[in-house]
Amino acid sequence: HQHSAFVHGHHGDREIFLDYREKAPGAATANMYLDASGNVIPKASIVGYRAIGVPGSVAGMVYAERNYGRLTLEKVMAPAIRLATDGFVLTDEEAGMLHDSILTQFPASRKIFQRDGNFYKSGDTFKQPELAETLRRIAARPEDFYQGAMARQIAQAVQQGGGLITANDLAAYTVKERKPIDIPYRGFEVINSPPPSSGGVTL
DSSP states (O other): OOOOOEEEEEETTEEEEEEOOOBOOTTOOTTTTBOTTSOBOTTTTTSSGGGOOBOOHHHHHHHHHHHHOSSOHHHHHHHHHHHHHHOEEOOHHHHHHTTOHHHHTSHHHHHHHHGGGOOOOTTOEEOOHHHHHHHHHHHHOTTHHHHSHHHHHHHHHHHHTTOOOOHHHHHTOOOEEEOOEEEEETTEEEEEOOTTSSHHHHO
C-alpha cells in the first residue's frame, strides 16, 4: 500500500524536515493503472502488489534516530519487537477491522491477520512472530532492508505477486532533508511540510 511519511522537528535553532515518502519503482509508467481503453482500473493504485511503492519508513526512521536521536536503534525498537512477540488483546473494533475483505484477497494477509478464515475475535491475543523477527533483523542491520538479503526477499515477494519493485529500486532509495515551508499567521510562524507533501495546500 502506498504510504507517505515525514518527520519534522527542531535541531538546535534549525528546522528539520525529513522526506522519506515512498517512491515509484523504476519500471512504473504513467498509464500503469489504466485499462486498454484508457479508463482508470478501480483501486488498482491502492490495492495489490502493483500499488506498492518503494518503502521509505525504515530508511527515514533509521536516519532520524542516527542523526538526531539520543537512543540506540535497538532501544527504540525494543517495545515494538516485544509487542509483536507477546501480542496484545484485541478490542471489538480491532477484531472487526481484521475481517476486512481486502485482507482476504492475498494469501499472506489472509494467513497473518485472519488465520486462514478462523477470524480473530474480541478478547483474542494477536501475535506477529514474523514481524518480530523482521524488526529484529532491521534493528541489528537496517541496511539489509535496502541492500542485503531482506531487500532481495522483498523484491522477490513483490514480483511474484505481480508488482514492480526490484532489489535495485530498494538499493537506490534515499532519505532527503528538505527545507520546511512557513508563513506568518497572527503573530505566529506556522511551519509545515514542503512538496511532495500537501503541507503547502494546508497552509
